[in-house]
Amino acid sequence: MSAHASTTPAIFAPRAGILARSVDWVIRHPRMFVFLMVLPITLWLGIVYIGALIALLIQSFFSIDEFTGLVVREFTLKTYAELLRPVNLDIIVRTATMAAVVTVAAAIVAFPIAYYAARYAKGRWKALFYIGVMLPLWSSYLVKVYAWKLVLAKEGILTWVFAKLHLGWLLDAALALPVVGGNSLSVSYIGTFLVFLYVWLPFMVIPVQASLERVPGELLEAASDLGATPRQSFWLVLLPLAMPGVVAGSIFTFSLTLGDYIIPQIIGSSRLFIGQAVYAHQGTAGNIPLAAAFTVVPIVIMGVYLWAARKMGAFDAL
Amino acid sequence: MRSETRAPMALKLAAVGGLLFLLLPIALIFLYAFTTEEKSYQFPPPGFTTKWLGVTLGRADVWQAMGLSIKVAAISTALALVMGTLTAAAVARSRFFGREAISLLVILPIALPGIITGISLRSAFSLLDIPFSTWTIVLGHATFCIVIVYNNAVARFRRTSGALIDAAMDLGADGVQTFRLVILPNIATALLAGGMLAFALSFDEVIVTTFTAGQQTTLPIWMLEELVRPRQRPVTNVVAMAVVLVTVLPILAAYYLTRDGEHIAGQDK
Amino acid sequence: MTMTNAVTFRGVSRHFGPVRAVDAVDMEIREGEFFAMLGPSGSGKTTSLRLIAGFEQPTAGHIEIFGETAEGVPPYRRNVNTVFQNYALFPHLNVRDNVAFGLRVKGVPKAERMRAADEALALVELAGLGDRRAGMLSGGQRQRVALARALVNKPRVLLLDEPLGALDLKLREQMQEELRKLQRALGITFVFVTHDQDEALSMSDRVAVFAEGRIRQIGTPEEIYRRPATRFVADFVGSSNVIPADFAGAGPADRWASLRPEDIRPDPAGRNATITSRAFLGRVVRLGLHLEGQDLTAILPAADTIPMPGESLSIGWDTARVHVMEPDA
Numbered sequence: 001m002s003a004h005a006s007t008t009p010a011i012f013a014p015r016a017g018i019l020a021r022s023v024d025w026v027i028r029h030p031r032m033f034v035f036l037m038v039l040p041i042t043l044w045l046g047i048v049y050i051g052a053l054i055a056l057l058i059q060s061f062f063s064i065d066e067f068t069g070l071v072v073r074e075f076t077l078k079t080y081a082e083l084l085r086p087v088n089l090d091i092i093v094r095t096a097t098m099a100a101v102v103t104v105a106a107a108i109v110a111f112p113i114a115y116y117a118a119r120y121a122k123g124r125w126k127a128l129f130y131i132g133v134m135l136p137l138w139s140s141y142l143v144k145v146y147a148w149k150l151v152l153a154k155e156g157i158l159t160w161v162f163a164k165l166h167l168g169w170l171l172d173a174a175l176a177l178p179v180v181g182g183n184s185l186s187v188s189y190i191g192t193f194l195v196f197l198y199v200w201l202p203f204m205v206i207p208v209q210a211s212l213e214r215v216p217g218e219l220l221e222a223a224s225d226l227g228a229t230p231r232q233s234f235w236l237v238l239l240p241l242a243m244p245g246v247v248a249g250s251i252f253t254f255s256l257t258l259g260d261y262i263i264p265q266i267i268g269s270s271r272l273f274i275g276q277a278v279y280a281h282q283g284t285a286g287n288i289p290l291a292a293a294f295t296v297v298p299i300v301i302m303g304v305y306l307w308a309a310r311k312m313g314a315f316d317a318l
Numbered sequence: 319m320r321s322e323t324r325a326p327m328a329l330k331l332a333a334v335g336g337l338l339f340l341l342l343p344i345a346l347i348f349l350y351a352f353t354t355e356e357k358s359y360q361f362p363p364p365g366f367t368t369k370w371l372g373v374t375l376g377r378a379d380v381w382q383a384m385g386l387s388i389k390v391a392a393i394s395t396a397l398a399l400v401m402g403t404l405t406a407a408a409v410a411r412s413r414f415f416g417r418e419a420i421s422l423l424v425i426l427p428i429a430l431p432g433i434i435t436g437i438s439l440r441s442a443f444s445l446l447d448i449p450f451s452t453w454t455i456v457l458g459h460a461t462f463c464i465v466i467v468y469n470n471a472v473a474r475f476r477r478t479s480g481a482l483i484d485a486a487m488d489l490g491a492d493g494v495q496t497f498r499l500v501i502l503p504n505i506a507t508a509l510l511a512g513g514m515l516a517f518a519l520s521f522d523e524v525i526v527t528t529f530t531a532g533q534q535t536t537l538p539i540w541m542l543e544e545l546v547r548p549r550q551r552p553v554t555n556v557v558a559m560a561v562v563l564v565t566v567l568p569i570l571a572a573y574y575l576t577r578d579g580e581h582i583a584g585q586d587k
Numbered sequence: 588m589t590m591t592n593a594v595t596f597r598g599v600s601r602h603f604g605p606v607r608a609v610d611a612v613d614m615e616i617r618e619g620e621f622f623a624m625l626g627p628s629g630s631g632k633t634t635s636l637r638l639i640a641g642f643e644q645p646t647a648g649h650i651e652i653f654g655e656t657a658e659g660v661p662p663y664r665r666n667v668n669t670v671f672q673n674y675a676l677f678p679h680l681n682v683r684d685n686v687a688f689g690l691r692v693k694g695v696p697k698a699e700r701m702r703a704a705d706e707a708l709a710l711v712e713l714a715g716l717g718d719r720r721a722g723m724l725s726g727g728q729r730q731r732v733a734l735a736r737a738l739v740n741k742p743r744v745l746l747l748d749e750p751l752g753a754l755d756l757k758l759r760e761q762m763q764e765e766l767r768k769l770q771r772a773l774g775i776t777f778v779f780v781t782h783d784q785d786e787a788l789s790m791s792d793r794v795a796v797f798a799e800g801r802i803r804q805i806g807t808p809e810e811i812y813r814r815p816a817t818r819f820v821a822d823f824v825g826s827s828n829v830i831p832a833d834f835a836g837a838g839p840a841d842r843w844a845s846l847r848p849e850d851i852r853p854d855p856a857g858r859n860a861t862i863t864s865r866a867f868l869g870r871v872v873r874l875g876l877h878l879e880g881q882d883l884t885a886i887l888p889a890a891d892t893i894p895m896p897g898e899s900l901s902i903g904w905d906t907a908r909v910h911v912m913e914p915d916a
């Protein structure tokens with residue numbers, strides 16, 4: 001192999017062709033290379049998407065003329081003041097409360113699933129858990145809502161199960177509760193809550209499971225070696241390490257609940273959530289400024305939430 | 319995290335209970351597709367029939383909505399593949415000014431509620447006098463499809479050693495050859511998985527679409543109309559089942575692709 | 588053999604923001620030599636290697652490869668190949684396709700490049716493993732594949748980035764010997780990066796000692812070992828006693844001197860040292876000594892008369908054997 005080594009050139013001639021040359025040039029200029037790679041996303045998200053968001057934000061500082069129904073393009077805080085009227089404040093509080101309750105419930109229901117899948121499930125069970133979470137996650141959102149319409153219907157399966165178990169009285173008692181109850185499950189807050197919980201649950205399971213899987217087994221062995229009971233290792237080692245995953249999941253459950261307007265429209269009482277208010281104001285009412293001001297509420301809530309989550313290192317668990 | 323010890327009974331029950339909670343409602347969809355009851359959601363169904371499968375197959379409005387959904391999903395996925403991969407490569411492989419901002423920007427469309435994306439795009443369209451078209455729907459969909467591709471690609475880029483690219487160039491491969499012979503084969507399964515998930519997401523999207531579709535009807539919009547004002551429950555039942563079937567296959571495929579991909583990419587670091 | 592330079596660095600710097608990874612380095616690597624770049628991590632040796640390969644471009648200065656300007660030339664136009672630290676074998680290709688990769692991108696026909704790849708595999712004693720996946724090989728085998736993959740291209744310079752770092756001790760020693768043999772047989776210039784001083788000294792024709800982005804000394808292993816230029820080199824190459832020159836009786840107080848352990852001998856007319864440790868190494872005994880506030884290591888022929896720790900021993904040395912060093916920059 002050595003015979004011709006010294007006869008070959010040390011540096012080869014540049015390749016021919018415009019493509020090869022331009023690629024050569026880009027590779028010699030790494031900064032330009034990176035610039036070209038992030039240019040499309042910057043144009044798309046940075047300008048189109050952020051631009052649209054800012055335009056919306058600006059409109060929230062306009063107001064609507066009560067007589068003509070036309071938008072007045074002058075800076076005013078009048079529209080934001082309108083948000084504080086009891087009827088609108090009610091909507092905000094109702095939505096935020098629902099988002100918080102759904103998030104807490106999702107964390108509680110998701111944890112055992114994630115914990116079992118991460119720590120105990122092997123082989124077939126592992127695959128089953130994966131499919132069990134991914135299938136509802138990626139199944140059509142509307143089909144899932146539709147499935148719950150079937151489940152919660154007065155003549156549906158849930159009523160039938162309660163009746164078969166002779167627990168019909170329990171269901172009636174739950175529906176008789178003030179505020180959360182209603183005529184049937186499909187027109188009560190309980191129903192809305194169940195559907196929200198169902199639809200967003202996989203978004204909690206996945207990051208929690210990911211963060212649990214990253215906890216090295218030796219840490220738990222170390223904890224028990226140092227004298228911790230299983231209960232203590234759970235509370236003192238596992239849970240703190242899984243927390244970023246819970247926070248990451250809660251970003252999804254909270255944000256998705258805040259902005260949803262379809263679930264409460266199909267299953268629940270007729271009282272509005274933020275999403276429905278936005279939809280109604282921008283649509284039939286034509287009050288874009290108020291709709292825009294309403295959307296600022298979840299943006300602000302999520303901004304604070306994301307900022308806090310970032311502090312807790314939740315983005316690493318996504 | 320892995321342990322050989324057996325799970326406590328309570329944990330096992332809670333986990334399996336949670337799994338059933340996740341899966342049973344979807345199973346119910348299959349049952350109702352064959353019910354003979356037309357006016358209500360009666361359980362147990364009084365009888366079973368396959369009649370509605372044929373009826374649904376003959377419905378032009380369903381097929382049209384499906385066609386539009388597929389078209390939008392295909393274009394959005396293609397755009398997302400290009401932009402998501404480029405961005406992932408830049409973020410995973412180099413450090414540059416604004417890198418943090420871009421990784422945050424990418425997750426923004428899924429971190430913010432979909433209704434915000436929807437209404438801001440709609441008001442931007444009306445401000446700029448852009449008429450509704452397939453492209454206005456695509457504009458909204460690609461925005462959140464990017465993050466799906468990005469997430470898959472960035473994970474694979476991080477696992478794929480940068481030394482492989484150095485090695486290819488060192489051995490004489492120019493930029494184009496390096497991409498074709500080394501980078502693409504190593505990220506292909508991740509891109510395929512990301513692309514399929516992005517397709518599924520777009521195919522199913524309704525919240526943003528209601529704002530950007532105008533009078534056009536995608537399959538989710540068709541379903542939404544049926545949900546709000548049920549007129550043809552048996553047909554809706556069958557469509558729901560079909561949609562579940564269409565989404566199950568890509569998920570299973572994506573699972574096996576990324577699982578095998580980990581073996582390939584994880585061998586050499 | 589003519590003494591052309593394979594690689595020349597003139598005032599080469601590579602700065603990453605405020606970090607001066609390589610700082611004003613001058614060096615000449617001669618054709619056909621086994622050249623080692625030795626230094627602790629972050630000393631600039633790997634960046635220098637990447638500058639030769641073309642993965643990095645100098646911030647300042649001039650690089651020549653066989654007399655041709657290398658600045659602005661991308662890696663794939665340099666007839667220089669690299670054995671990477673963790674081998675960087677392509678996981679999606681089998682062993683033969685890995686080895687044939689360089690020929691494939693240069694447009695060598697399939698039959699020819701497969702034959703060349705098999706030849707190269709035979710050269711590194713891996714004949715018959717061409718169909719395996721890279722991930723199925725042991726560390727030592729991967730190392731050989733990486734070597735074959737580089738050599739099959741007949742590079743003018745072969746760069747090796749800590750190629751033995753991931754191998755266990757026994758395999759390491761075996762590979763050191765094989766690499767040396769291969770280099771002699773092929774006559775290709777080898778540039779070898781390592782942080783292991785023994786490896787650098789035992790394998791190479793010449794060694795460049797790097798610290799903080801600069802070269803502290805270039806020389807043959809003997810020169811580096813016997814006459815370390817600065818205190819850093821003496822410390823890093825190791826095993827020498829680094830003591831003030833006036834203490835050694837060989838120079839001014841503001842200089843450091845190196846005194847090799849085997850040059851210290853028992854001397855009844857010498858100075859009285861306390862023994863702090865004593866290790867029996869077969870034919871020799873290594874002693875830790877405390878002498879007038881300085882800690883010294885001495886290596887003496889094994890004998891029954893060597894006292895135990897805590898006892899004292901009168902020692903001395905020939906001041907002509909003391910090497911007085913330049914101050915560190």
